[in-house]
Amino acid sequence: MNILVFTKRVPATQEEELRIIEEGQGIDLSKVPFKVNDWDNYAVEEAVQIAEKTGGSVTAISIGDAESDEVLRRAIAMGTKDGFLIETEKVLHDPNARATLVSEFLKKEGISYDAIFTGVQSEDDQFAAMGGILSAKLGLPYSSMVIGIDSFEKDHVIARRELEGGLQERIKMTLPCVLSIQSGINEPRYVSIMGIRKASKVERKFFKAKAYGDNISSTIEVVKWVYPPKKGGATMLSGELEGICKDLLGILKEKGVFQ
Amino acid sequence: MLNQTQTRVLTCIQCGKCAGSCPESGRTPFNIRMLMRKKQFQTVVEESIPWYCTSCGACTIRCPRDVKPSEVIIEMRSALVENGEIPVAIQKALENTFVQKNPWGRSRAKRGAWFEKLDVEVPHVRETESKRLLFTCCIQAYDPRCMVIPQNVAKILNMGGIEFGVLGEEEACCGNEIRRIGESGLFEELQEENKAVFEEYGIKEIIALSPHCMNALKKEYGDLGIKISHYTELLAPMIEEGSIVPERPYNKKVIYHDPCFLGKQNGIFDEPRNILKAIEGIELLEFSRCRDNSMCCEGGGGRMFFEVEATYQRNAEMRVQEAVDKGAEIIATCCPFCVMTLEDPATEKGILVRELSEILMEVL
Numbered sequence: 118m119n120i121l122v123f124t125k126r127v128p129a130t131q132e133e134e135l136r137i138i139e140e141g142q143g144i145d146l147s148k149v150p151f152k153v154n155d156w157d158n159y160a161v162e163e164a165v166q167i168a169e170k171t172g173g174s175v176t177a178i179s180i181g182d183a184e185s186d187e188v189l190r191r192a193i194a195m196g197t198k199d200g201f202l203i204e205t206e207k208v209l210h211d212p213n214a215r216a217t218l219v220s221e222f223l224k225k226e227g228i229s230y231d232a233i234f235t236g237v238q239s240e241d242d243q244f245a246a247m248g249g250i251l252s253a254k255l256g257l258p259y260s261s262m263v264i265g266i267d268s269f270e271k272d273h274v275i276a277r278r279e280l281e282g283g284l285q286e287r288i289k290m291t292l293p294c295v296l297s298i299q300s301g302i303n304e305p306r307y308v309s310i311m312g313i314r315k316a317s318k319v320e321r322k323f324f325k326a327k328a329y330g331d332n333i334s335s336t337i338e339v340v341k342w343v344y345p346p347k348k349g350g351a352t353m354l355s356g357e358l359e360g361i362c363k364d365l366l367g368i369l370k371e372k373g374v375f376q
Numbered sequence: 377m378l379n380q381t382q383t384r385v386l387t388c389i390q391c392g393k394c395a396g397s398c399p400e401s402g403r404t405p406f407n408i409r410m411l412m413r414k415k416q417f418q419t420v421v422e423e424s425i426p427w428y429c430t431s432c433g434a435c436t437i438r439c440p441r442d443v444k445p446s447e448v449i450i451e452m453r454s455a456l457v458e459n460g461e462i463p464v465a466i467q468k469a470l471e472n473t474f475v476q477k478n479p480w481g482r483s484r485a486k487r488g489a490w491f492e493k494l495d496v497e498v499p500h501v502r503e504t505e506s507k508r509l510l511f512t513c514c515i516q517a518y519d520p521r522c523m524v525i526p527q528n529v530a531k532i533l534n535m536g537g538i539e540f541g542v543l544g545e546e547e548a549c550c551g552n553e554i555r556r557i558g559e560s561g562l563f564e565e566l567q568e569e570n571k572a573v574f575e576e577y578g579i580k581e582i583i584a585l586s587p588h589c590m591n592a593l594k595k596e597y598g599d600l601g602i603k604i605s606h607y608t609e610l611l612a613p614m615i616e617e618g619s620i621v622p623e624r625p626y627n628k629k630v631i632y633h634d635p636c637f638l639g640k641q642n643g644i645f646d647e648p649r650n651i652l653k654a655i656e657g658i659e660l661l662e663f664s665r666c667r668d669n670s671m672c673c674e675g676g677g678g679r680m681f682f683e684v685e686a687t688y689q690r691n692a693e694m695r696v697q698e699a700v701d702k703g704a705e706i707i708a709t710c711c712p713f714c715v716m717t718l719e720d721p722a723t724e725k726g727i728l729v730r731e732l733s734e735i736l737m738e739v740l
Contacts, residue, residue: 129475132483148485148545152475195460306460307467310474310561 118173118269120164122234123219124157124192126185127241141341153188156236160298162305164234165196167269173231174198180215182206186321193316194308200319205326210242211335216250221329223255232274233295237262248297258294264302381451387441388412394435394445399672400428404686408435408445415448423461426452428684431556431677432636437668449677453558462557465682470559477548477566478514479681487512488544490523496534501541502577508540509579510607511593513586514549515680515712521719522712526585528733529607533583535740536620538610540583546573550584552592552637557678567597574602583607587638587711588676594642606638608710608732612647615654622739625657630735631704632660633695633718634670635711648710648732655739661702663695671695675713696721706730 128149136145164175177192177200179185189200203222209215223230233252238245245261252259264285265277272292277285279299290296352368354361369375395401395409406428414421426449435445456462457470472481490512491498501509510530516522533540551566570593574582581603584590594604614620630652638644645667652660665671674691696718699707707718710732719729 132476132481133485134483150475150484152471304464307457307462307470308460309457309559310565311458312460312561314561 118168118171118231118271119229120168120173120175120232120234121223121228121230122157122160122164122175122177122192122197123236123247124161124177124179124188125154125236125239125241126151126179126181126188127154127239128152130240137342137344141343144342151184151187153191154236154239154241156238156240156298156300157188158236158305159300159302160234160236161192161195161197162303163266163298164232166303167266169196171269176201176228176230178203178219180205180209180218180326189321190313190316190319191308193319193321194312195306200321202321202323203326203329204323207326209335210339211337212242212244212246213250213337214333214335216247216254217333218326218329219247219251220254222324222326225329226324231292232269233257233293235295235297237297237299245297248295252295255295258290259296260288260290260294261297262299263296264299266296266302381444381448382415384441384443385412385415385448388416388443389441391440393438393440394443397434397438397669399430399432399434399674399691403688404428404684408449411452412443412445412448415452421452423456424463424685426456427463427466427678427682428686429677430636430672430674430679431553432672433641434636434672437640450556450558453556454560455558457558463682466557466678469678469681470554470557470562473549473551473554473566474562477569478518479549479553480514480518482518484545486545487517487547488542490517490526491530491542491544494527494530496531498530499541501543501579504539504541506539507578507580508538509574509577509582510540510542511550511582511584511589512542512547513584513589513712515716516585517547519712519716522715522731525712525715525731525733528731528737529583529585532611532620532733532736532740536611536614538614543573543577548573550586550589550592552588552596553676553678553680555592555596556676563596571597571600574600581605583610586713587635587642587644588713591637591641606642606644606647606710608638608647608651609644611736612650615651620740622655622736624739626655626735626739627657628705629659629661629703630706630708630730631663631699631702632666633663633673633707633709633714634667635709635714636670636672636676638711639670640668648708651732651736652708655735661699661704663698663702673714673717675711675717680713680716690717690721692717693721696725696727700725700727706735708732708735 128146129152133149138145168175175197177189177197179188180203235248262279263276264279267275275289277287354364392409398408400406401408429449433446469479473479476484512526516525548566548569551563555563590606652658671691707729715731722729
């Protein structure tokens with residue numbers, strides 16, 4: 118079984134106060150650290166666990182600039198056999214453009230696979246669409262929100278999808294297929310720095326995106342970055358600590374939170 | 377060919393001095409003597425066991441054969457780290473440190489937030505003549521309870537006319553706990569990053585606010601050619617010489633808790649006590665286990681980031697109970713981890729925990 122798994126290097130924005138610059142034409146990421154996309158981390162772990170159980174191999178693929186090699190080394194340290202980087206300096210926001218690029222890459226390079234895993238979404242763009250569009254481009258069955266893989270056989274996979282209301286649905290899909298992996302499907306292993314250093318010795322293959330239609334026009338254009346509109350409803354308490362505590366208790370009692 | 381650790385372990389005579397001094401042995405499933413025995417025979421150790429160690433160092437200090445049991449624990453943890461088989465909370469702390477250079481995963485860009493609204497000037501160290509660096513420490517840069525410590529020390533140094541600077545967001549975690557968790561690769565990265573910044577700004581002296589940072593910078597960064605001290609080592613002589621004068625009395629019974637990384641591991645027992653003794657009105661009390669026999673608060677060795685499986689009466693609770701029994705009104709210490717671990721049980725018992733700089737700020 119050969120599984121291709123996509124992994125993306127994204128800015129770690131959870132703790133940052135992002136600043137829009139250039140009159141809405143960009144975001145200041147100069148001081149923001151980068152990390153692996155959380156959903157992709159689960160996807161890589163799931164693919165590696167399947168390969169460990171059933172045999173076969175996993176190849177990690179990333180689209181991005183040269184720095185994205187970092188997430189490939191991380192994936193190799195987790196257990197993927199190798200890593201491919203589709204190198205582009207252009208930031209491809211449009212999931213359609215990304216999926217088109219990937220489908221062209223897979224066809225042109227003649228890469229064989231039994232399944233393709235993506236994360237459900239990426240933390241930066243949050244389109245949650247690349248897996249679905251890619252499956253359409255490749256003419257393959259697709260499932261989103263995969264929260265469990267019960268069996269991975271030669272010709273089919275039985276997976277569980279996460280639904281609203283705490284339900285899951287068990288589905289059967291023929292291989293090859295595309296699965297978008299939900300976070301929480303497993304517990305991704307810790308990857309040590311020593312492990313990443315060792316992974317650096319494993320060869321990664323670098324491909325130039327422009328060879329596969331990097332000039333594919335985007336169907337979505339980012340017009341401007343904006344902050345969400347400010348809403349009312351928050352009360353800021355100020356003054357001395359004792360006064361603030363009294364005010365807070367008063368509010369909590371008034372709202373019935375504290376009796 | 378045996379590695380150095382295994383060679384050392386084979387010299388263990390099972391005297392039990394390690395277990396006798398260990399804050400975990402006998403009360404949790406962790407038995408350091410038994411672990412050394414298992415290591416001698418290379419038998420399997422259950423994965424959760426090495427994570428009980430608080431890295432207080434008592435076993436290593438007391439071992440008559442220089443087996444260095446606490447270092448053996450680090451190697452056992454390293455093997456688990458390399459296999460990725462570690463508690464999730466520890467994993468998060470390591471991943472946070474990799475990304476944001478602090479175990480709590482707070483924004484690196486906000487590492488200097490503690491001095492932004494301070495009423496004394498805190499320059500970047502590059503702008504100082506002395507090239508004296510105040511090394512903040514992660515928990516003191518971000519945790520609202522501990523943020524007051526660098527703020528206080530900055531004010532006190534300012535009062536005493538001591539020039540210093542900071543690195544702000546250029547400071548990375550010292551790596552003391554990271555090394556003890558067993559992530560040697562990450563520790564090396566942090567060490568290299570900090571060393572490069574020290575070199576870039578020509579740092580001549582470092583005042584560490586946390587004993588954990590002081591320990592790493594002093595003993596585990598190699599020879600930096602930089603004078604490294606804990607802030608109490610600087611303040612004690614300043615008070616003695618009169619460059620800062622505690623003017624107001626502090627009429628309280630204060631019991632001093634020795635942090636492991638300041639006291640038993642680095643021999644700094646008298647400076648904090650001398651500071652307290654110089655304050656009028658303080659009745660200084662001592663724990664039955666004090667100085668090099670001080671009981672660990674269980675905040676070291678990565679234990680700040682996760683809870684062990686076993687339930688037992690925590691050392692901090694026992695420590696607070698003894699303080700209450702001795703009639704203390706205040707538990708004083710000078711380590712942010714000790715403050716954090718002691719404060720919860722202390723609040724329950726109605727006794728206060730004060731970091732040394734907090735007491736000083738009330739009397740200066």
